[in-house]
Amino acid sequence: MKEQSFHNHTRYQPLQHFIWLPLSLSMLVCTIGYVIYQIMNDAFSLQLLFLLGLVVLAIIPGMLARIYAITLQDRLIRTEEQLRYYMLTKKRIDPRITIKQMIALLFASDEEYVRLVDRAVAENLSPREIKREIHVWRRDDHRV
Template sequence: MKEQSYENHTRVTPLQHYIWLPLSFVLLLTTAIYGTYQFVKHGFSMQLLLLFAVTVLAIIPGMLARIYALSLQDRLIVTEEQLRYFMLTGNRLATRLTKPQLIALRFASDEEYVELADRAVVEELSPDEIKKSVKSWRADHQRV
């Protein structure tokens, strides 16, 4: 596995990003075009309504699965980072850090973590600025 860094830390899931998303977009676009054509030519029909409903209902579960997984993982990362800060310092992490900042801090090594977390509070660093400030990258290969 390639060593993770700021440049390559984002994760692409081929099935999600290259198959499901494009096919969902094509399905939605095709349904909209076909539905518009049929509506203009023949007017409203229950079949068109059902076609749109089935299309939307086919796409929503995939979106929700991704959203729920990311939301849960974000909550876990926040808890892990709060515990990590406490283990390194014996103090609680500043409550002014936002969830995106905490998620970005997970890439910092233990040696630079406390200083970077404190700096993020004082300087109000963005998540991207936090990631760019990391000198010794701590990989996260388990991100959904």
């Protein structure tokens, strides 16, 4: 497998990013356009509101599934990174570190990890800055 780096660590889910999202957006835009067209032609009806509501209701479950998966994943990453820090230092991780920083630190090798955690807390590094500081990347192919 190709080595992960700052430039190629982003993961896309083809069905989610390239099919469901574009189709949902186009369906919503077309439906809104159709409703506006009907209103301008004095052909507004309750059925149009039901159509718009149906389109919105069709999109919501996909959005919720994604939000729930990412929220759960973030909780798991927090737990994994707290355990990883403890295993490497025999100390608890600083509570000031944010979940976004932990997610960025997920990619750091064990050799760089403790130093980057300490810097992230001390200098309040952004996730992007943390990722730029990683020299040896740990692969993560299991993200949602």
